[in-house]
Amino acid sequence: MDYYSIRDNFIFLNIKVTPGMRDNKIIGIKNDELLIHIKTQAEKDKANKELVKFFSKELDISRTDIEIRSGMKSHHKIIKLPKSVLEKLPKPLG
Secondary structure, three states: OOOEEEEOOEEEEEEEEEOOOOOOEEEEEEOOEEEEEOOOOOOOOHHHHHHHHHHHHHHOOOHHHOEEEEOOOOOEEEEEEEHHHHHHOOOOOO
8 A cells, every 4th residue: 555545636645744843844654654744833723734835835736725634633644635746746665
C-alpha cells in the first residue's frame, strides 16, 4: 500500500502531522503515511490551516483545492487533492 490513493480524479493522501516544529516540511514516508512537520501549534484549528497553506505552496495549487477529509483533531489525516498534482508528490523509496 502507498501513502495515497486515486479515486474519481482526486488524490487522497494519508498523512501524519507533527505540529509545533521548527519548519514546515515533508519529512518522508513511513507506515503508508506522508510525514509532515508544521510550525504552528495544534490549537483552535491553526495547524490545519497552516497545513492547507503549506500544501498550497508546495504543490502550487489554490487552498480551495485542498480538503481535509478526516482527522481534523488528530495527527493522522486524509487530505483530498486534485489528481493534477500527482507528479508533484514525493515518491516512495525502493
